[in-house]
Amino acid sequence: MKAQLEDIPSVKGNSSFYAYRFQVPFFEFKWHYHPEYELTYIIKGNGYRIVGNTYENFTDGDLVLLGSNLPHTWSGKLDSNDYSDAVVIQFSMEFISSFLGFNESILINDMLKNSFRGISFEASEVIFSKIIDLTKSKGVDRILNLVSILDLLSKEQARLIAPNTFHNVLSKKSELRINKVCLFIQNNFYTKISLKQVADLIHLTESNFCKFFKKATGKTYSDYLNELRINEACRLLVQSEKTISQISFDCGFETLSYFNRVFLNKKGFTPSTYRKENLI
Numbered sequence: 001m002k003a004q005l006e007d008i009p010s011v012k013g014n015s016s017f018y019a020y021r022f023q024v025p026f027f028e029f030k031w032h033y034h035p036e037y038e039l040t041y042i043i044k045g046n047g048y049r050i051v052g053n054t055y056e057n058f059t060d061g062d063l064v065l066l067g068s069n070l071p072h073t074w075s076g077k078l079d080s081n082d083y084s085d086a087v088v089i090q091f092s093m094e095f096i097s098s099f100l101g102f103n104e105s106i107l108i109n110d111m112l113k114n115s116f117r118g119i120s121f122e123a124s125e126v127i128f129s130k131i132i133d134l135t136k137s138k139g140v141d142r143i144l145n146l147v148s149i150l151d152l153l154s155k156e157q158a159r160l161i162a163p164n165t166f167h168n169v170l171s172k173k174s175e176l177r178i179n180k181v182c183l184f185i186q187n188n189f190y191t192k193i194s195l196k197q198v199a200d201l202i203h204l205t206e207s208n209f210c211k212f213f214k215k216a217t218g219k220t221y222s223d224y225l226n227e228l229r230i231n232e233a234c235r236l237l238v239q240s241e242k243t244i245s246q247i248s249f250d251c252g253f254e255t256l257s258y259f260n261r262v263f264l265n266k267k268g269f270t271p272s273t274y275r276k277e278n279l280i
Contacts, residue, residue, distance in 0.1 A: 017091035021135045023083040029075040029182040036090040038066040041131045045084035047076010051118040052162040053218035063123050067115035107154035118161030177202040178216045189228045190252045230266045237275040244271045
């Protein structure tokens with residue numbers, strides 16, 4: 001996928017690394033990359049995450065470390081009355097290399113080397129708290145806290161996200177195209193969206209659009225659209241009392257039978273079973 005270069009040095013100022021917490025109505029699709037490592041903790045939110053060509057669902061507690069120049073985005077919505085909440089920490093190799101020459105740093109070093117494929121962690125509440133606290137740290141404590149977090153993470157249970165190395169090919173035009181398409185889909189997935197409609201957005205034939213979209217996201221257009229719709233259906237099944245039939249139409253499915261078939265294929269459960277299993 002062709003991604004936008006994010007200029008982190010210009011926003012971090014004189015700080016040795018960039019760490020911030022932000023709350024938004026939803027995580028907007030923004031396909032981008034940067035030379036810095038990135039540690040992202042989703043305090044609250046759900047939707048889908050794309051790292052390289054790997055597309056996965058995420059929810060509260062999602063914690064991921066990304067290597068240098070690995071394209072990525074988080075995208076998703078909560079209820080209209082709620083906010084998505086996340087912490088992002090971005091640091092350069094120049095910064096962290098000062099700590100990697102010690103025997104005590106072997107695990108951190110290995111973790112960073114593996115981050116070119118993206119790493120997802122099953123972290124403890126202690127680490128989550130440290131990440132949030134880091135955004136409020138000052139002075140040398142700020143640096144020590146980040147190294148401490150990386151040290152703890154290097155000993156946590158983790159898995160690699162992307163199965164293969166992702167080679168990013170830079171193109172501003174392609175980046176603008178895929179962001180335009182995905183933002184449109186995100187904002188209109190509950191309506192009927194034809195293939196011609198999205199192809200026209202970026203002035204491609206339907207055939208060329210399908211090739212472009214599959215290369216960019218690793219998924220066909222219809223599969224990508226259905227992923228978005230099923231994610232929203234899962235949220236409504238748990239957070240609302242709407243009937244399954246109403247949810248299927250609210251999420252853009254034209255027939256209940258097709259919704260049931262796609263849901264079972266994506267989640268391994270029927271919608272009614274999913275609702276029963278996830279209600280507290």
